[in-house]
Amino acid sequence: MSRTLKVPGIAYGGDYNPEQWPEEVWAEDVRLMREAGVNMVSVNIFAWALLEPSEGTYDFSRLDRVLALLHENGIAADLATPTAAPPAWFFRAHPEALPVDKDGRTLSYGSRQTFCPSSPAYREAALRIARVLGERYADHPAVVMWHVHNEYGCHNGECYCDTSAAAFRVWLRKKYDNDLAALNDAWGTTFWSQWYYDWDEIIPPRVTGAVPNPTHQLDWRRFCSDELLSLLKAEREVLLEAAPDTPATTNFMVMYNFDKLDYWRWAPELDVVSNDHYLQSTDPESEIDIALSGDLVRSLAGGAPWLLMEHSTGAVNWQPVNRAKTAGELRRNALAHVARGADGIAYFQWRAAKAGAEQWHSAMLPHAGTESQIWRDVVQLGADLGQLAEVRGSRGVAEVAIVWDWNAWWALELPSQPSAEVRFQDLIRAWYEPLWRSGVAVDFVRPDADLSPYKLVMAPSLYLVDDTGKANLTDFASSGGVLAVGFHSGAVDENCHIRLGGYPGAFREALGVRTDELFPLLPGDSVELSDGGTATLWSERVALAGAEAVTSYTTGPLTGVPAVTRNSYGSGTTWYVATRPDPTTLASLLSRIREEAGVKPVRTTPETVEAVLRRGPDADYLFLINHGDEDAEVKVAPGAVELLTGKPVEGGAPLKVAAGDVAVVREPR
Template sequence: MYDAQAGSNACRPFRWPNLLNDSGRGLGYGGDYNPDQWPESVWDDDIRLMRQARVNMVSLAIFSWDRIQPSEDVWDFDWLDRIIDKLGKAGIAVDLASATASAPMWLYAKHPEVLPVEADGTVVHAGSRQSWRPTSPVYRQYALEVCRRLAERYGDNPYVTAWHVGNEYGWNNAVDYSPDAQRAFREWCRERYGDVQHVNEAWGAAFWSQEVRSFDEIDVPRHMGNDAMANPSKQLDFTRFCSDALRTFYMAERDVIASICPDKPITTNFMVSTDQCAVDYAAWSKEVDFVSNDHYFTAGEAHLDELACSDSLVSGFADGNPWCLLEHSTSAVQWKPINSRKRSGELMRDALSHVAFGADSINFFQWRQSRSGAEAFHSAMVPHAGENTTVFNEVCELGKTLRILGDAGLQGSTVRPSDVAILFSADAEWATRSQTLPTTRLSHWHGIREWYRALLDIGVRADVVPLAQDWEGYRTVILPTMLTLADADVRRFAAFVQSGGRMVVDYATGLVDESFHVGLGGYPGCGGGLLREMLGVRGEEINILGPVDGEFDLVRLSNGTVSRLWQNVVTSVADDATVVAYYDGVEAREWELQGVPAIVRHPYGEGETYYVGCDLNLDDLASVIGSEAFAEVSAQVGDPRFIRVARDTECGSFDFLFNRQSQPVTVKPDPAWATVLLEHRCRRLDDGTIELDRNGAIVAMDGV
């Protein structure tokens, strides 16, 4: 059953899967392999092409439950035995899945009570992925039996070097409003609060007569009508519960496998990109032996920047250890409204970018492009057109490159930190989804992406770090749209700044606590006024702009920048604060904001804070950060045309340089480069510089 106290503050020790070479080391390379979707006559050709591409690992049997257990009393492992043996003898390690991401149709037919339920009571029917409730005792029983049988059969198989539990938990069942979920939510609340009156206090249940007198009266926040607004405190707790419920289910699967074969590392694939935050990965990262992620590119000019931002957070979840990219695409996907393909050189550039940010294994979905099914037009390593294709040639080129980097000793090196950290919190992201805020156009994660890109535009590469982890060693810490902050968080910030740190806080940060209670006394109110004291500001109202007939939909600042959504009406600043910019102009006068402080700098203890009290677009944000007033935000200012990342070893470092531009750029070789391992889409010019084309990259080694 559901365990509300699953997990702990302790992390599982980092363990990395071996490859099937003499040393067991090197960079992993491969992808999801679904041989059960093809005739066996194709398998030998798959192995031939894998060797040609230098594939050395595959994820196997992710959605193969119905082939492994075709009916309740029939088990078939023979086909899996044969393909694992073929792969292993070819030197290809297997990351074996628990096969439980989706159940066979016979299970759904026999036990429809395992199906999730949407907020309006609609049953999520079978036929896609993850059509199951994590709180269903019936589904758990069947799933754990599959885990047990797989572990007993393959736990000692030398070709199986890692376990892949589940798949993208929360993709189709991130929330569930079923009776099972309701029972588990009541248990979760009992464990979290102890006394039902504490629930009423946390949820502000006196509003709209929502108080409960026993835990048995607690309901999940189902659909309450088109105009009804869910209690934001309860909704935030329910979202936390849903993440915990999925994590508990994963841990049950993991523990069955680990009890039988404890010597092989176990992971599951996260889904970290700046368009999604299904579960609290900071908590999940403690429960895997190595962090894995699936990342799919954002088309357009933000492609590389978004990838770097997402990867930086994955590296943060991995706590500096190497991580595994379990899925990305060779070219276009099939699940977006517009599915752009990758341009020439992007396959290599993207893979190297993941490596630069800490990935020691690069894998695609999937090996061979499907002929049928929902993902038939999702690109793959072997496309529909076969091996004599641009995509497969680039797949082979990437395999050679990863072999070179692995042989050079890249595996196990660590990403060199920046001196700037942008903090991430799942609670903050979930809180910005509330429909009861001054505007519904907030996103903590998108705010992080904008700050990350703005910093790149002035030549600063930041790290993205989970709020719950250690960030005190950074010189500058940035909080974008971190709507919810606990008192303990604010005290931690105060100690950081008092001891000499620098903190940048934006307009929608620190308005509510972890229970979604508004801090009183003026904005931002978190920490009982401590956050206001640190920032040296006090606001009374929030001015929201939008497309309202006859009203200005922007406000200008005295520094030439423009705000288009949100302005905090700051009515007082500390005597020792400096107003960096204020609202100014005809629009400001119309909105009664003329002269109101917009950006404020304030000394606090041995450090200082910056308060950006309004939204700014990317260009304006970059101009503010790059201005003289922010001149000390970072000492690592570089060339904004590039993303530069280093991975350090005891014997030296690997230097990665990526062209951010859509046109060629030139760079002088760094004198510290002892060896240039790769020049991707580059050319040497007569003056000794290197020209990087669009999607160009350089990987070099520095000597010690």
């Protein structure tokens, strides 16, 4: 059965927490929601203590009134199970459910997500409240979607208690078919006398005197992701029994530095993929992170539209310095997410809190009230999204794919690597950014994904790859595609065992190179390249084994050694980038690679204008986002209409996009 979100046009709203305010405020809330064009809000996310004041005793009177008020005012509810924040009474009854950190400290309740994901008591209580909630509101006319939990793993992605240890052993028994010898082989436990003779000897990778076993740590990360996923699936099943036709989601956190969960495994469990995204105050070009995140979430959704479940209208509250957004930034941010496939824009939260841990987090209705720039921007955005209703359901189209794998990320950043300076996200963004600047559409893929839609596949950082992923990527190249691989890729298999015979391991044959030794560079060091550029972070002694040298080192211990190579492989081409070129040099290289692959930008635009395309059944929707300080002009197709103004574009005339502004153009096809 297909369960889809039944909200007309682009969904717009945010987290609504009426329990934080006197009931007389609620009428003003819904009046202002209607003024702003809000058509859906998420409710009940942190209301467990109010819904269930003691075990098995429920009070739904407040939630009943809230849902009725929303429905009377034409506002749909994304109804959450409140399981991200168990009440204090639960922990007094079940102190064993509190999480334990790597150092063995039991963490206290008093915030959110203060539970052990493996706790039987927590699971029982969470499913009980989810079941009661689902049965009560299954047929409520306001409820259009279930919001399961909230930001799984945000604060409790790993728990090291004895309950978790026992659950870890159960997970390992299943993975290794109850064969302890197979586990010992996979973990390489002959090293440092780590051989296990009994399953009960295995514990989580807690703090120890030296470096823990890398495969032990990797399997632990896999277990932690799967353990939280089992909670999602259990809650989802309870809700599905109560309301078989209502779609369900949970909010991912595909944003900078959140690496707890393997979302490739999570996404198929959702009817609608949702994401939370917040800007980093230290990022001078956060628009690139928005684009990258949006492309990744759309890819997790299989190319289908998705929802931005949380964003900020202004400053957040959890960074060392939390900057406000500049003029026009709220609008550009939101429409950039729509451009990358979002069919809904929502914020944390509707009304800014006056008390609590997030009282300094911005909101749609700020502390200053309606006499504020944020409010004016929120109302304007609501009007804009109303104008874009027809964009709903359209999809992105890309000829380039970037390989993204959480297992490779986890493995790359384990201790005792050749360089602790090598970070997965940094390398992905370094390769993504030139494509973004060139207006090239990008999808993200698993190593074992169907690559047939693409002309060019890039693996900037794929330290770990199994044989299936290796074969899939190399077969893509041998069948006529262009494959570009970054340094330190293919080095280990799925068990973190080094692929012997020389680097880059899994891709050595396809790339036509062989490296016998790695030469990572010290922080601050650089080497010069034969194309006039420089390189930092990494180098290696590459020998050609069929490939041609495109660029070589001209300084340092590897002078004369290839730094970038190109190889004919089957009917396709492979490239190896064995260092980190400076941004200008890397951009030039990737431009050459994509041009050879026959990949063109979505549209040729001035440097400051981001161009993104969504394709509908009868028309294309071209989003033009001007991040610069000067007006720009872009050529569009004859017969085009700018949707935000409703005005047709004069035939043959370029479209003017004002500084800091956004245009969305319907182009007939």
